[in-house]
Amino acid sequence: MPLAIEFSVLGSSSGGNCTAVRCGGSVILVDAGFTAKEIAGRLSGIGIGIDEVSGVLLTHDHIDHVRGAGVLSRRHGIPIHAARQTFCAAERALGCCEKSYFECGGEFEAWPFNVRTFPLPHDAASHCGFRLEAQKTSFGLATDIGYATPALIEGLRDCDSIVLESNYDFDMLENGPYPYFLKKRIAGEGGHLSNRECGEVLNEVVCKRTNRVVLAHLSQNNNTEPLARATVSSVAHRALCEFGFKIHAANPFEPTPVFRA
Ligand SMILES: [Zn+2]
Numbered sequence: 001m002p003l004a005i006e007f008s009v010l011g012s013s014s015g016g017n018c019t020a021v022r023c024g025g026s027v028i029l030v031d032a033g034f035t036a037k038e039i040a041g042r043l044s045g046i047g048i049g050i051d052e053v054s055g056v057l058l059t060h061d062h063i064d065h066v067r068g069a070g071v072l073s074r075r076h077g078i079p080i081h082a083a084r085q086t087f088c089a090a091e092r093a094l095g096c097c098e099k100s101y102f103e104c105g106g107e108f109e110a111w112p113f114n115v116r117t118f119p120l121p122h123d124a125a126s127h128c129g130f131r132l133e134a135q136k137t138s139f140g141l142a143t144d145i146g147y148a149t150p151a152l153i154e155g156l157r158d159c160d161s162i163v164l165e166s167n168y169d170f171d172m173l174e175n176g177p178y179p180y181f182l183k184k185r186i187a188g189e190g191g192h193l194s195n196r197e198c199g200e201v202l203n204e205v206v207c208k209r210t211n212r213v214v215l216a217h218l219s220q221n222n223n224t225e226p227l228a229r230a231t232v233s234s235v236a237h238r239a240l241c242e243f244g245f246k247i248h249a250a251n252p253f254e255p256t257p258v259f260r261a
C-alpha cells in the first residue's frame with residue numbers, strides 16, 4: 001500500500017495550537033502552542049512518540065503557536081522551521097533552538113514533505129499558511145487570518161484535506177462581552193476569520209479531491225462548535241453537495257482522530 005499523509009489537530013484555540021502531520025515514519029508538527037510536555041502527551045494519546053517528530057513548522061510568533069517549540073527543540077533535538085521575522089519576534093519564547101529559516105511565500109523540503117508557504121494577513125511579525133505535499137497528496141493549513149487573500153485561496157486550492165480557521169460567529173462577537181477595541185481587532189484585517197468567511201473560502205478552494213475539512217481556532221467566547229459547523233455548512237452548501245467532503249471541528253482540549261488526507 002502506498003504511504004499516505006495522516007494528520008491530527010492535537011488542539012486548537014487561542015490557548016494553544018498544534019497539528020501533527022505524518023507520512024511514512026516521519027512526523028511534522030505545524031505550530032507548537034502547548035508546553036512540550038503537553039504536546040508529547042497528546043501525541044502519545046494518538047500513538048505517536050515524540051522521537052518520531054522530525055521538525056516543527058511555525059506559522060507565526062504568537063504564544064498560542066510557539067509556546068513549547070523551544071523546549072521541544074532543545075530536549076529532543078528537533079529543528080524549528082520559521083521565517084526570520086518569526087524567530088526574531090519569538091526570541092524570548094523560543095530561547096536557544098535549532099533554527100531552519102524559510103522565506104514566507106517560498107517552498108522547501110522537510111522530508112518526506114514538500115512544504116509550500118503562503119503569506120497571510122494577521123497582526124504578527126510574519127505569518128503564513130502551509131501546504132504539505134507527499135505521495136501526490138496535499139494537506140493545507142491556515143489559521144489566524146485577517147481576511148481572505150488570493151494567496152490563501154491559491155495555497156489551499158485542490159488540497160485533499162484542509163485545516164481552516166473558523167474563529168468567530170459575527171453576532172456572538174458583536175453582542176458579546178469583549179471591549180470594543182478587542183472586537184475591532186478580531187474582526188479587523190489583522191485578526192481572525194469568521195465562520196461565514198471560512199465558508200466563503202471553502203467555496204473557492206474545495207474540489208472533487210477534497211475529502212475533509214477541519215475547522216480550527218474556534219473562539220471559546222464568540223463561537224460554538226455546532227454554530228461553526230452550521231454556518232460553514234450553509235455558506236458552503238453547494239460545494240458540500242457537489243463534492244461531499246466531511247466537516248469536523250478541532251477543539252482546545254483533545255486531539256481529533258487521526259485522519260487520512
Ligand atoms: Zn492563534
Ligand SMILES: [Zn+2]
Nearest residue numbers: 062122124144
Ligand atoms: Zn495569532
